[in-house]
Amino acid sequence: xxxxxxxxxxxxxxxxxxxxxxxxxxxxxxxxxxxxxxxxxxxxxxxxxxxxxxxxxxxxxxxxxxxxxxxxxxxxxxxxxxxxxxxxxxxxxxxxxxxxxxxxxxxxxxxxxxxxxxxxxxxxxxxxxxxxxxxxxxxxxxxxxxxxxxxxxxxxxxxxxxxxxxxxxxxxxxxxxxxxxxxxxxxxxxxxxxxxxxxxxxxxxxxxxxxxxxxxxxxxxxxxxxxxxxxxxxxxxxxxxxxxxxxxxxxxxxxxxxxxxxxxxxxxxxxxxxxxxxxxxxxxxxxxxxxxxxxxxxxxxxxxxxxxxxxxxxxxxxxxxxxxxxxx
Amino acid sequence: xxxxxxxxxxxxxxxxxxxxxxxxxxxxxxxxxxxxxxxxxxxxxxxxxxxxxxxxxxxxxxxxxxxxxxxxxxxxxxxxxxxxxxxxxxxxxxxxxxxxxxxxxxxxxxxxxxxxxxxxxxxxxxxxxxxxxxxxxxxxxxxxxxxxxxxxxxxxxxxxxxxxxxxxxxxxxxxxxxxxxxxxxxxxxxxxxxxxxxxxxxxxxxxxxxxxxxxxxxxxxxxxxxxxxxxxxxxxxxxxxxxxxxxxxxxxxxxxxxxxxxxxxxxxxxxxxxxxxxxxxxxxxxxxxxxxxxxxxxxxxxxxxxxxxxxxxxxxxxxxxxxxxxxx
Numbered sequence: 001x002x003x004x005x006x007x008x009x010x011x012x013x014x015x016x017x018x019x020x021x022x023x024x025x026x027x028x029x030x031x032x033x034x035x036x037x038x039x040x041x042x043x044x045x046x047x048x049x050x051x052x053x054x055x056x057x058x059x060x061x062x063x064x065x066x067x068x069x070x071x072x073x074x075x076x077x078x079x080x081x082x083x084x085x086x087x088x089x090x091x092x093x094x095x096x097x098x099x100x101x102x103x104x105x106x107x108x109x110x111x112x113x114x115x116x117x118x119x120x121x122x123x124x125x126x127x128x129x130x131x132x133x134x135x136x137x138x139x140x141x142x143x144x145x146x147x148x149x150x151x152x153x154x155x156x157x158x159x160x161x162x163x164x165x166x167x168x169x170x171x172x173x174x175x176x177x178x179x180x181x182x183x184x185x186x187x188x189x190x191x192x193x194x195x196x197x198x199x200x201x202x203x204x205x206x207x208x209x210x211x212x213x214x215x216x217x218x219x220x221x222x223x224x225x226x227x228x229x230x231x232x233x234x235x236x237x238x239x240x241x242x243x244x245x246x247x248x249x250x251x252x253x254x255x256x257x258x259x260x261x262x263x264x265x266x267x268x269x270x271x272x273x274x275x276x277x278x279x280x281x282x283x284x285x286x287x288x289x290x291x292x293x294x295x296x297x298x299x300x301x302x303x304x305x306x307x308x309x310x311x312x313x314x315x316x317x318x319x320x321x322x323x324x325x326x327x328x
Numbered sequence: 329x330x331x332x333x334x335x336x337x338x339x340x341x342x343x344x345x346x347x348x349x350x351x352x353x354x355x356x357x358x359x360x361x362x363x364x365x366x367x368x369x370x371x372x373x374x375x376x377x378x379x380x381x382x383x384x385x386x387x388x389x390x391x392x393x394x395x396x397x398x399x400x401x402x403x404x405x406x407x408x409x410x411x412x413x414x415x416x417x418x419x420x421x422x423x424x425x426x427x428x429x430x431x432x433x434x435x436x437x438x439x440x441x442x443x444x445x446x447x448x449x450x451x452x453x454x455x456x457x458x459x460x461x462x463x464x465x466x467x468x469x470x471x472x473x474x475x476x477x478x479x480x481x482x483x484x485x486x487x488x489x490x491x492x493x494x495x496x497x498x499x500x501x502x503x504x505x506x507x508x509x510x511x512x513x514x515x516x517x518x519x520x521x522x523x524x525x526x527x528x529x530x531x532x533x534x535x536x537x538x539x540x541x542x543x544x545x546x547x548x549x550x551x552x553x554x555x556x557x558x559x560x561x562x563x564x565x566x567x568x569x570x571x572x573x574x575x576x577x578x579x580x581x582x583x584x585x586x587x588x589x590x591x592x593x594x595x596x597x598x599x600x601x602x603x604x605x606x607x608x609x610x611x612x613x614x615x616x617x618x619x620x621x622x623x624x625x626x627x628x629x630x631x632x633x634x635x636x637x638x639x640x641x642x643x644x645x646x647x648x649x650x651x652x653x654x655x656x
Contacts (some may be wrong), residue, residue, distance in 0.1 A: 035483060036476055087445060091438040110419040110482050113441060114475045117415065117448065121472035124452050128464040136456040136464070144449035147442045148364060154438050155363060 007325075010318050014057045017071060021053045024075035028126045029119065039103055039115045043086050046097045052077045055179065055207070056186045058319055059200050062304070062312040063190035070189055072130050077182040079123035080143055084150075086116035091154070092237070135185050142181040149173025158238035160263040164245055171212040172205070179208030199307045203316065206300030210323050213293040216241035217286050218326065220277075232273055238266045242292060246285040255279060294324055335653075338646050342385045345399060349381045352403035356454045357447065367431055367443045371414050374425045380405045383507065383535070384514045386647055387528050390632070390640040391518035398517055400458050405510040407451035408471055412478075414444040419482070420565070463513050470509040477501025486566035488591040492573055499540040500533070507536030520635075527635045531644065534628030538651050541621040544569035545614050546654065548605075560601055566594045570620065574613040583607060622652055 011018070029040040053074035060066040086103050088094070090112045095105040104112040120143070127136055153170045156162055183204030187197045219234045220243055234241050240248075240263060248259055259279065262272045280286060297320040304316060339346070357368040381402035388394040414431050416422070418440045423433040432440040448471070455464055481498045484490055511532030515525045547562045548571055562569050568576075568591060576587055587607065590600045608614060625648040632644060 031476070033476060033480065036479060039479075084445075087441050091441055108482075111479055113415050113419055113444075114479045114482070116441075117412075117444075117475040118472050118479075120445065120448055121468050121475065125465060125468035125472065128461065128468055131461060133456065133459060137453060140449055140453035140456055144446050144453065147445040147449065148359070148361065151364060151367075151439055151442045151446075152361065154436075154442070 007318065007322050010058070010315055010322070011054065013315065014054060014061070017057045017066065017074075018050060018053060020071040021050065021057075021074045021078065024072055024126065025079060028075065028079065028122045036115070036118070039107060039111060040119065042100075042103050042106060043082050043115060043119060045100060046085050046102070047078055047082055048098055050078060051211070052081055052179065052182055055204065055319060056182045058315050059183045059186040059203070060190055062308050062316055063187045063192050063196065063200065064312075065190040067189060069130055069132065070186060072126060073135060073182070073185055073189060076123050076127045076130075076135075076139060077178060079119055079126070080139065080146070081178060083116045083119035083123065084146055086112055086119065088150070090116070091150075092233070094233075132189070134188060138181050138185055142177050145173050145177045146175075149175075149177070153239065156240075158264050158266065160240065160248060160260040162240040162245065164242070167240065167242060167245055168209075171209060175212040175215075176205045176208030179211070180205035196307045199303045202303035203300040206296045206303065207320060207323055210293040210296040210300070210320075211326075213242050213289055213296070214324065214326050217243055217289050217293075220244075220280060221286060232267065232276075235262065235273070235276060236267045238263050243280065243285045243289040246288055247279055247283055250283045250285070251279065290324070297321075297324055335646065335650050338386070338643055338650070339382065341643065342382060342389070345385045345394065345402075346378060346381060348399040349378065349385075349402045349406065352400055352454065353407060356403065356407065356450045364443070364446070367435060367439060368447065370428075370431050370434060371410050371443060371447060373428060374413050374430070375406055375410055376426055378406060379539070380409055380507065380510055383532065383647060384510045386643050387511045387514040387531070388518055390636050390644055391515045391520050391524065391528065392640075393518040395517060397458055397460065398514060400454060401463060401510070401513055401517060404451050404455045404458075404463075404467060405506060407447055407454070408467065408474070409506060411444045411447035411451065412474055414440055414447065416478075418444070419478075420561070422561075460517070462516060466509050466513055470505050473501050473505045474503075477503075477505070481567065484568075486592050486594065488568065488576060488588040490568040490573065492570070495568065495570060495573055496537075499537060503540040503543075504533045504536030507539070508533035524635045527631045530631035531628040534624045534631070535648060535651050538621040538624040538628070538648075539654075541570050541617055541624070542652065542654050545571055545617050545621075548572075548608060549614060560595065560604075563590065563601070563604060564595045566591050571608065571613045571617040574616055575607055575611055578611045578613070579607065618652070625649075625652055 025044055029044060031037040031040060056070060056074040056077055057066065060070040085097065089097060089102040089104045090109045093104070094102055096102065103115055124140065127139055149170050149172070153174060156166060156170070180201050181204070184197055184201035187200035192200070216234065219241070220232060244263070248256060251259055258275060262276060267273055301317060301320050305313060308316070353372055357372060359365040359368060384402040384405055385394065385398060388398040413425065417425060417430040417432045418437045421432070422430055424430065431443055452468065455467055477498050477500070481502060484494060484498070508529050509532070512525055512529035515528035520528070544562065547569070548560060572591070576584060579587055586603060590604060595601055629645060629648050633641065636644070
C-alpha cells in the first residue's frame, strides 16, 4: 500500500463533502431548547475522525458519482453511530470518551437515554427526507442489527469460553453491519449495478471487522492519554475479544485458570492486569490479532479491486491502510 | 355521552383489526435469538388496552375508509409507545408495570436500553414498508418530540414552581403528540381533505392531553392493586403534575412550605404522603383536574363533530368517555 495517498491526501479530497456532512448533522440535531442543543453538540463531538462518513464519501467517488444524497447518507450513518455511542456510555457507565466527558457524565443517564433516542429519531427523519426506500429499509434494519449485536455481547460477557464464531457474530452485527450497509448504499446511490453494490458492501464489512479487531487490540495496549479511555475496559467488563480468545487457546491449565477467573469475575486489582498483560506479550497474540485485521482489509480490497479503475482504487487502499495504522 | 356505545361495543367492532395489529407487532418484533424474542414479548405485553391502535382504527372508520395501511400505522404507533415504555422503566428504575415485571427488572438496564432501541428500529422499518413519505416524516418527528418532552420533564423535576404552561408543554410533547399524529395520519391514509386531517389531529391531541391528566390524577389516588404501580410515583420523583400545580396555587404560606419541601426533596416518609393526600382532599383539586380532562375531551369531540356523520361520531364520543372513565 506504499503508493497510496496518505490519510491527509484522503481527507483533503473529501474536505468539502465532509463539511457538508457536518452541516447536515448540525441541521438535523437543531433544537429550540438550549439544553437539548448543548447535549446534542456534546454527543456530536464524540464522533472523532468521522470514519463512517469518510468511507461513504470515498466509496461514492470510487463508484463513479458522488451526488448530494451521499452527503445526507453519510450524515445519517454517522448519526446512527453517534446515538449508539451515547447509549453505550450509559450501558458502560463511562465518564470519558476521546478524552471528553460523555453526555451521561455531563448530564445524567436519564437524559443520555433520551438524547440517544432523539438522535436516532432525527437520523431517521433525515433518512426519510432522502425518499429512497432501499436506504430506509436497509438502514433501519442495520440499526436493529447493531443493537442485537450489543445485546448478544452483553449477555455473553464474563464467559471465558466464548468462541471465535460467536465473537465474529457479535462484531459483525455491532460494528461491521453499519460499515457494510453504508458502503453498499453509497454504491447504490451512485447507480452501480448489483454486482458492484455487493462488492462495496463486502469492502465495508471487511473494513468494519478490521476496525473492530484493531479497536479490541488497542483496548489492551493503549494508555489513557492515547485513546482517551481507560486501559483494558474490555478486560474489566469481562468482554472476550479476539486477542483474548487467541490467548486462551494457547494457555496451559494453570494460567488458564487465572485467566478464566479474571474474565468471570472482572478484573479486580492491578496484579490481574499485570498478569494478563504478561501473558499477552509472551504469547504474541496482539500481533496475531492484527494479522487477522490485515487479512480482513485485504479481503475487502480484493472484493472491489476488479470493480474499479486504478485511480478509484488508490483511495480505498489508503483507507484500508488507515484502519490498520490506528494500532501504531 | 349516554347513548354512546360501551367500551365493549367499541372494541368488538375493531376486534379483527386489532388482531391484525397484534400480528404486525409480533412479525415486526420477530427475532431468531430466543432471548431477544423473549424480551420483546415482555415489552409488548406492557401495552395494556392498546389505546393508541384502537384510536387509529376508530378514526380510520370514522374518516370513512379503513385500509390495510391503517393496521400497519396502528402497529407502528403502538411500537413507538412500547419502546418509550421500556426506556421509561430504565429511567425511573421501575420494577413493575401493569403488575408485571419490566424488561429492566427481568433482565437488566443495559439490555433494556438496547431492546428499546431495537423496538424503535423495528417500528421505523415497519413504517418504511408503508412507503408513505408523510407518515414517515410525521412519525419520526413525533418520536423526537416525545423524547424532548421527557427530557424537559426530567430537567424540571423537583421544581415546585413549575407553571401550568410548562406542564402543558411537557405533556403535549411526551403524550399528546403521538395521539395527535396517529389520528392525523389515520385520516390522511383514509384520503380525507386537509381540513378533516387537521380536525382529527386536534381530536387526537385533546384526547391525549385528557389521557395524561387522568393518568396524573390516578397516580395520586390509585392503589397498587388497581393501576399496578406504586402510589404517588410522581410525588416521590418530585414531578409536578396538574393536580399538584392546582393544589399549590391554593395553599397558604405554611402548608406551601411543607409542599415545596416534599417536591424539592422527593417524599421521604409516610407522613409526607399522608400530609399531601390530606391537602389534595381538602382543596378538591383532583376533581378540578378531572374537569380539565373533560374539557379537553369535549374540545376534541367539537373539533370532529362537523367533520363526520352521526354513525361515525358515536364511537369517537365513546372513546372520549373511555379516556375519562379510567379515573373511576
